[in-house]
Amino acid sequence: MTTQNWQQAKREQRHRMMLTAVAATRTVDPVFSHVSAAVIWGIPVVGPHLDRVHLQTAGRSVARTKNGVVWHHDALEADDVVEMSGMLVTSYERTLVDLARTLPFASAVAAVDHGIRARRSPDGLGVIVIEKERLLEAVAELGRARGVRPARASIGFADARSASPGESISRANIHVLRFPAPDLQVAFPRADGGKDVADFDWPDHGAFGEFDGFGKYFKAEFTGGRPIAEIVAEEKARENRIRKHRPFGARWDWPIAMRPELLRRELLDAGLRPLA
Structure with missing residues (x-):
């Protein structure tokens, strides 16, 4: 690992570099868990939680947290550990449960929302399906x-x-701020027979909400090579069509989503009010 590689790497890539370095120092294969297992599985970890590598001791309590490695001492069942990409890692189900137990509420929700959607496994060999009810049973x-x-x-x-x-x-964070719960992924009909889908909808308040990540404007997999100006113009036209159904709207990005006080201001400006 070179300094240049480290500086150019994204946070998940850096964590993988850390995993590889830690694995190389062990005389036996370690069991990666929590956020480290999440990175291996491709589960999103939102927030400043990837600065240390997390390992399981399978119930042993002799290890300590030091040198950038966090040891967890929870007992593991045989099916709680699998091999992924040549590494031992807590299972998909166990990883989601551990994240839900240890991450802050909003970050845990992001991980579990991702986890309960059917998706291809990181090795591309199958589809992962975890039912929400099964996770609740595992916690119980x-x-x-x-x-x-x-x-x-x-x-x-x-x-x-x-x-x-x-x-x-x-x-x-909308929930934590005690605003009304929105409907999700609501489709509004267009005059041409198509549909415009809003991320959040409050029909009783005539309002909608949209989270805008930077990806839709800059990442090739979303832009399809189109210029940013064209994408912005399409988004504006789409918003105008949705406003025919919901006159009040709010749009926000990552810095606002991550700061409840800023998100609260956006929702208030859209005419929403916290529940009593």
Whole structure:
């Protein structure tokens, strides 16, 4: 790993570099867990939680947290550990449960929303499907273990209709701010027979909401090579069509989604009010 590679890498790529370095120092294969397992599985980790590598001791309590490695001492069942990309890692289900137990509410919701949507496995060999009810059962099986209560809260709030981590973080913070719960991924008919889908909809308040990540304007997989000006113009036309159905609207990006006080201001400006 060179300094240049590190500087150019994204946060998940940097964490993978850290995983590789930690694995190389062990005399036996470590079991990666929590946010480290999430990176291997492709589960989004929102927030400053990737600065240390997380390992499981399979119930042993002799290890300590040091040198950038966090050791967890929870007991593991045989099916809680699988091999992925040549590494031992907690299973998809166990990883989601551990994230729900340990991450802040909004970050946990983003992880679980992602986890309960059917998707291709990272190795491309199959489809991963985890039912929300099964995650709640897995939490119940932990009894009074640490983090069970927040895990029940974040898993219970999870919704597979959230289409991105940014939408999940937004929805969680809308809940924390006590604004009315929005409908998700609501389609509005267009005159040409098509549909415009809004991320959030409050029909009783005549309002809609949109989370705008930077990807739709800059990443090739979203832009299709089109110029930014064209994409912005299309988004504006789309918003104008939605406003025929919902006259009040709010748009926000990552910096606002991550800061509840800023998100609150956007929602108030759209005519929404917190519940009593």
